[in-house]
Amino acid sequence: METTHAPAEDFRRALIAADPRLSKFNPLPRILAFDEFNTGTHGWTELIGNHDGYGNLDTVDKHMRDFRPPQLSACDFFDIGTHGAMSGTYALKVATRPVTGHTGVAIRRLTMAQRGVIQFETYFTYKSEAATAESSLGNTFGDVAWDGNLHPSEAQFGAFTIATDLCDGDGIRYHCVMRYQNTDLDNKLTRRWVYPVVPEPTPKENLHNQDNLSPVEDFTAPNPEDWQPLDQEPQYLCYNEVPTKVNWHYLRWQFDTRTRTNIELQVNDRVMDLRDVPVPQYADKYEGLENLLNFYVSVRTHSPVRNFLFLDSALISVDW
Amino acid sequence: MKQSMTAVLERNTTFTADFTTEPYEVAWAREARWFVRTLELDGEAPSLHLTTQISPDGLHWCDDGAPEQVSGEPSLLSWPVREFGHWLRLRATLRGGDPKAKVLIYLALKS
Numbered sequence: 001m002e003t004t005h006a007p008a009e010d011f012r013r014a015l016i017a018a019d020p021r022l023s024k025f026n027p028l029p030r031i032l033a034f035d036e037f038n039t040g041t042h043g044w045t046e047l048i049g050n051h052d053g054y055g056n057l058d059t060v061d062k063h064m065r066d067f068r069p070p071q072l073s074a075c076d077f078f079d080i081g082t083h084g085a086m087s088g089t090y091a092l093k094v095a096t097r098p099v100t101g102h103t104g105v106a107i108r109r110l111t112m113a114q115r116g117v118i119q120f121e122t123y124f125t126y127k128s129e130a131a132t133a134e135s136s137l138g139n140t141f142g143d144v145a146w147d148g149n150l151h152p153s154e155a156q157f158g159a160f161t162i163a164t165d166l167c168d169g170d171g172i173r174y175h176c177v178m179r180y181q182n183t184d185l186d187n188k189l190t191r192r193w194v195y196p197v198v199p200e201p202t203p204k205e206n207l208h209n210q211d212n213l214s215p216v217e218d219f220t221a222p223n224p225e226d227w228q229p230l231d232q233e234p235q236y237l238c239y240n241e242v243p244t245k246v247n248w249h250y251l252r253w254q255f256d257t258r259t260r261t262n263i264e265l266q267v268n269d270r271v272m273d274l275r276d277v278p279v280p281q282y283a284d285k286y287e288g289l290e291n292l293l294n295f296y297v298s299v300r301t302h303s304p305v306r307n308f309l310f311l312d313s314a315l316i317s318v319d320w
Numbered sequence: 321m322k323q324s325m326t327a328v329l330e331r332n333t334t335f336t337a338d339f340t341t342e343p344y345e346v347a348w349a350r351e352a353r354w355f356v357r358t359l360e361l362d363g364e365a366p367s368l369h370l371t372t373q374i375s376p377d378g379l380h381w382c383d384d385g386a387p388e389q390v391s392g393e394p395s396l397l398s399w400p401v402r403e404f405g406h407w408l409r410l411r412a413t414l415r416g417g418d419p420k421a422k423v424l425i426y427l428a429l430k431s
Binding site: 039040041046048057058060065066068069071072073074076077078082089090093095097129130132135 | 323325327328329331332342343344345347348376377378379380406407424
């Protein structure tokens with residue numbers, strides 16, 4: 001998005017630059033939410049599928065009933081104790097079970113007062129759970145063999161996803177979604193940004209399909225072939241060798257709810273043009289989701305090892 | 321204002337064998353309370369025995385020393401936990417003949 005540099009804009013930027021908490025972000029003119037997880041979860045909560053009119057949780061889609069409650073984590077590890085976060089002691093941690101294909105999801109629910117450019121920024125990191133003598137899968141996993149520097153833990157991390165659930169006043173519902181695929185389903189390092197080409201299946205679509213659902217279904221887009229790579233360029237992030245070192249990464253993602261399109265994704269020193277990334281819409285119009293503006297982050301393990309996505313802080317801003 | 325959070329660690333899950341809940345980080349909390357809803361308990365004289373466990377690292381666990389709680393019928397059980405360090409989980413054992421328990425497990429936390 002082009003920014004203007006009128007005096008008021010220069011003054012706004014100077015104020016942001018002078019604020020140690022905000023100056024690590026690049027917000028659009030209006031800040032909707034500024035979530036430092038050192039001060040609580042700020043409305044990020046577990047996603048769950050829908051239940052029936054009796055409050056019977058057995059009616060929740062079987063692949064959407066165990067996305068795990070997010071945790072306020074001090075980033076504690078067995079080797080060094082408390083690592084701590086970037087802005088304080090605590091980060092938001094989304095964790096999977098140690099079950100291949102399991103997904104953890106945290107969601108934040110808002111609505112749109114207007115349509116326009118929306119930006120999600122966060123400082124994040126991702127880790128696999130440290131091994132014990134009992135839980136270890138050995139010194140080699142996927143492509144990675146421990147050599148003193150490289151650590152098999154890195155190949156035990158599957159993917160993390162940043163995503164939205166959007167529905168405007170016209171009843172058109174769609175998702176902007178980007179996923180960092182660290183490994184493929186064979187645990188080989190791919191380190192690609194991918195996106196889905198189908199909309200997420202809804203509870204209504206799955207209402208009479210429960211017998212065909214797996215608890216570890218990829219709920220965002222179940223068929224692996226429906227995930228397309230943004231390009232063939234891997235992005236190397238700072239896993240930092242072992243599962244107990246936490247290095248925070250900057251992520252900035254923009255999309256436009258006026259045009260229902262992606263704009264761009266920045267992750268540290270790489271800026272990706274997303275304007276050609278399709279945003280699938282549902283065929284039918286929706287009622288009851290007017291101006292829905294949901295953000296979710298998810299983490300998906302491709303190994304029988306717990307995977308974690310940590311957010312130090314997040315900032316949601318708009319051009320309204 | 322103090323912080324608070326309720327986490328649902330198991331949701332209508334049916335167990336037929338002993339289990340532990342997933343590790344949960346609670347370093348920020350001063351007090352904690354378990355709520356265990358036993359929705360169904362089947363088998364021959366079945367009972368569900370629940371013990372709080374603590375951990376220095378989320379990997380290695382020991383009992384916290386408090387008496388175990390026992391559910392012998394569909395019910396809501398609750399008990400407090402204090403001075404628990406940075407991690408909490410529940411260790412559950414099922415007793416009786418072919419026991420089967422369906423549970424909801426909540427962990428309510430306050431700073």
